[in-house]
Amino acid sequence: MIKDILKKIEEKMKHCLDNLNHEFSVIRTGKATPALLDNIRVAYYGTPTPISHLATVTADPGLIIIKPWDKAAMSEIKDAVLKADLGLVPSMEAEVIKIPIPPLSSERRQELIKIVHRITEEARVSIRNKRREAKEDIEKTEKEEHISEDDAKRGLKELEHLTSNYIEKINKSLEEKEKEIGTV
Structure with a gap:
């Protein structure tokens, strides 16, 4: 018992x-990690969707790279990252979104x-x-x-x-x- x-x-x-x-x-620590984007939801066709469901997210030292499966979602993903108020500034390049992680x-x-x-x-x-x-x-x-x-x-x-x-x-x-x- x-x-x-x-x-x-x-x-x-x-x-x-x-x-x-x-x-x-x-919590952002100055180190690039895909987990930083876990709580961000993208308005994908009107439905809040995690970035990980829309794209491949990888991290290099000091840089997060998002490669969306649907290219039409790129601007929505970028907007969602900006609105998340993490102090991150994404940039769109060809078929990927790059997010440099600035030092704290x-x-x-x-x-x-x-x-x-x-x-x-x-x-x-x-x-x-x-x-x-x-x-x-x-x-x-x-x-x-x-x-x-x-x-x-x-x-x-x-x-x-x-x-x-x-x-x-x-x-x-x-x-x-x-x-x-x-x-x-």
Whole structure:
């Protein structure tokens, strides 16, 4: 019973960590990566469509190259990138769109670090909420006398260990992202 509760909560905590890492991947750090364009939607025939569904996206050092499958979508893709407010300026050349990734200013780096800290704190709060949810489930199960008091205490101890482990992983992700943002 306790193992089921802990397993379910661990899956939810892992999902929180995965979401954090995904959010980090779309933050521009001065390094070209196709993930920068993941959240951009293109109005393709009136339907919001991810760029990855309309084109091949590749990255060279300092440059993202978009090669649309439908050449008619080139201007819509360019407009969507401009409207995304990522500070990127795409240029259309023959059959591709090139997006140079300019180096970040020190002010922008500080701004990004603040954003990363806010996102990280939201992830920590989410993990703590999952812990509270599991704790309530364990206490409810104990109260209904499906498990002993000792089993409940053991389960709560395992829950604290699990929570600490995921908070530590979140902090490690934060350190890595800060380092990546700080690298010129």
